[in-house]
Amino acid sequence: MPLYEYAHNAKNSIQVSEQTAASVVSGGREVARSILDQIREKYESTKSTVLVAMEGWYGVEWAPLLNEVSALGKSMKIGIETVPAAGLFQPIDLIMRYKQPYLTEDPSFGIVCEDGVIEDLMDEEKCAVLRESLSERRKQQTAKCSGILVFGYGSGSRKLDDLYDLYYYFDYTRQPLLWKMWDGKLVPFGFKSSNPDYNWKEYYYIDHYLLLRQKDYALQRMDYYVECVNPEHPKCMPRQSYDEIIRTLVRYPVKEVKIFQPGNWGAYRYKDLWDVPGLGCNAWNETAGPELSILVDIGNEEMIQMPVMNLMQYPEEFVGRYIHETYPGVLPFDVWLNDGYFDTPQPAERTSMPLHLHPSTDYVRRNFKEPLGRYETYYVAEAYQDANTWLGYREDADLEEWEKLCRESENQIPIENWRDYVIRWDSSEGDLYLIPPGTVHGHGGNQLILEMDTCTSNAGTEYSFFLYDFARKSWEDSTQDMTGRPLKMHTEHGFRMDRCRRGKWVKDHLLAKPRVREWNRDYSTDQYDTVPEMPFHIERIHFEKRGENSTGGKYMQILTLTAGERVVLRSKENPQYQSQIEKWQSVIVPACFGDYELINEGAGSCTVVQLRWKKG
Structure with a gap:
């Protein structure tokens, strides 16, 4: 199924500390240098081989960055070895045996793998062999700075993560992942190259959930977060910077691509x-x-x-x-x-x-x-x-x-x-x-x-x-x-x-x-009839210059501008928390946003249609 991304006016501008803004490293060579600098720093304190996990989501292309690290490592006199985590998985037939109950015989739907984790698909003996090898290398003092990079899904699993000196998580978004899957270019669990026969239900019912649980774990364990949508231009940041970005962003209205x-x-x-x-x-x-x-x-x-x-x-x-x-x-x-x-x-x-x-x-x-x-x-x-x-x-x-x-x-x-x-x-x-x-x-x-x-x-x-x-x-x-x-x-x-x-x-x-809920000289709100079965309300806010709204600290809202040119949503308590949307654009207003203004920045009157849960 083809799809096209459209990023016009999708930028979410937020205010973070100068330290966080300065800490983000961008570009393949620059990120490679940052990784090597961290390896050297770790080596100086231990004088032994530095072990690095490079965990990530489906779709991440590892080769461009690994090639940069290897080439730059030579000039920096840092020895680099790479180990693909794909070799730690069970044979493909055993992986498919694990997946079959979730794929079912239904041609259109499956059953969600509710409790599975990535370790379910990993081979105990292969992991034990690698663990022993890494442990031995870590114990040995070396005259030269060196690092071993274990990369790919499962590299940062619970079977190995206590060994690592550095832990990186590489993130990827859904749309380019789907393009790869539909084109037969996705590399799934246990494969060292793409599998053109990969079944879409494997992703939607099993692999997505194994990846998600691994990601939830990795985001708490990681030292660095890497945005890797463009493999030629990754962006790397310390975990503390990533945490500040997410913690700040969740207080703003959020637009999506x-x-x-x-x-x-x-x-x-x-x-x-x-x-x-x-x-x-x-x-x-x-x-x-x-x-x-x-x-x-x-x-x-x-x-x-x-x-x-x-x-x-x-x-x-x-x-x-x-x-x-x-x-x-x-x-x-x-x-x-x-x-x-x-x-x-x-x-x-x-x-x-x-x-x-x-x-x-x-x-x-x-x-x-x-x-x-x-x-x-x-x-x-x-x-x-x-x-x-x-x-x-x-x-x-x-x-x-x-x-x-x-x-x-x-x-x-x-x-x-x-x-x-x-x-x-x-x-x-x-x-x-x-x-x-x-x-x-x-x-x-x-x-x-x-x-x-x-x-x-x-x-x-x-x-x-x-x-x-x-x-x-x-x-x-x-x-x-x-x-x-x-x-x-x-x-x-x-x-x-x-x-x-x-x-x-x-x-x-x-x-x-629609039934009018509030009317004053600045704006009015109405709410559409509903039936008990429907879990959410549809409401509208109409205004010429300015309207008001509130999440009450408990309702996430999604607003779409259906009449008017441009509207700014601005927090009353913290005016720096704001976002602008254009006609036919939606914005997610987080539950914690509280009281806010809607300001008309264009000609004519405005109508914003709102979706929110009934209970809060």
């Missing part, structure tokens, strides 16, 4: 709004969520890029106590913009999303061991001629017949009378559709949808159960046209989860209306 994805219903409003090279059509773009990365400016002319989930080191400050205690480790929201503009009229079979539904928390816990179900909302940000949304079943629809047709089709055979079963609702700007689990629905096109949802999986696993996609071909990014294979359906899960909600119930419960 957007991603855009083409798709079967992809449209073209994005061409008027953003310049995204290579994007042929836009099904949706994600503006906030746990899968995205952040760019951090600490005032030293270098941008640090890291996963937004690094902020979960301070979970109560970031997501709030209730979410942290109820869903530990989870950033529970996703925000998307679903494109829907076409220059000329198109049939519904082109403009519409697949007809689909989502699972409840109970369903994903029982079937996939995920923590949270998928609860969605569609906010109509712009409505064009023939704007519409599919939501619920017609009162007279024969749902047994519908299920039979979908199962017989499996998206290979057209269902000519599909409109006889699902309801089409005309959309206007400002409409809000509530979409609790088990409700058949789909963006019908000719509208720009601000989609605000719960996020079922921090790994980014998509839990949409497709029932019917009009038996159409899918988007093929390499040729920039609709010549790809039809999408696979999930009729077994879908009809097991289907709540069979019909038109009258949908009209009475899911077509939400």
Whole structure:
């Protein structure tokens, strides 16, 4: 599945100490020199070989930096040996035997490896041999400064970490990792080179969680943090500096790097709004969520890029106590913009999303061991001629017949009378559709949808159960046209989860209306109707020059500017904590942010749409 990053106005500028800003070393040669300087310093105090762990996330390319360290080491008269941690793993067949219960026979979904750690896949005997060798080298006094670099996933595992004099953690973001995985270039556990047969479910259900638990451990153990998104230009900082950056950043509103994805219903409003090279059509773009990365400016002319989930080191400050205690480790929201503009009229079979539904928390816990179900909302940000949304079943629809047709089709055979079963609702700007689990629905096109949802999986696993996609071909990014294979359906899960909600119930419960909560001469706020099943509120703030809002010290919020040009969010208590967003951009406001102002920096009035958890 292709995706495109878009970093316009994504910079998060924060104020840190001069010492921290000056401590970040950037560039391959400079980072190599820093590592060698640390090795020499350690050697001078021990006069024995210095042992270095270079732990990291999938996707990190080790060769460029290791080559720099080796070459520069010669000129600095420091002997360097490297040991790949890939050699410490069990044989591939044993690794796959470990993974199989989580991969399952289900072609579309797996089961989360809830308790596994990277050591589960490592070979006891191989680790013991390396441990003995490293221990012996460490005991021996040497006349020359030397270091052994154990690099790769597992190098800093609990089986070895007490031996190391220096511990580095190399971080990587999700989007370039996915590019490598889709291109068959990812190097997984136990492999010394890429595995073109790597199964995406291995990452989403197993490897992500083993890497995450190892990262959580490493961030507490490390001496240095290395941002290594660009292998030719890494950025290295002492742990104390990294900790100050995260501790400071979690007190600011946080913008993320957007991603855009083409798709079967992809449209073209994005061409008027953003310049995204290579994007042929836009099904949706994600503006906030746990899968995205952040760019951090600490005032030293270098941008640090890291996963937004690094902020979960301070979970109560970031997501709030209730979410942290109820869903530990989870950033529970996703925000998307679903494109829907076409220059000329198109049939519904082109403009519409697949007809689909989502699972409840109970369903994903029982079937996939995920923590949270998928609860969605569609906010109509712009409505064009023939704007519409599919939501619920017609009162007279024969749902047994519908299920039979979908199962017989499996998206290979057209269902000519599909409109006889699902309801089409005309959309206007400002409409809000509530979409609790088990409700058949789909963006019908000719509208720009601000989609605000719960996020079922921090790994980014998509839990949409497709029932019917009009038996159409899918988007093929390499040729920039609709010549790809039809999408696979999930009729077994879908009809097991289907709540069979019909038109009258949908009209009475899911077509939400806004209710004014506060009005004064500066701004007003409203809150949309909800149903008990939905765990979050959708609210709006309208203002000409200035508005006010608060997290109450307990609600993480995600705000999106849907009317206006630019808005600044600024803390009342600490005005230096601020961020500017542009129209259609989202920002995460951490739970600890408290009372703040919204300041209009453009022409015209502003509307900000807010997503927040109901309980806090």
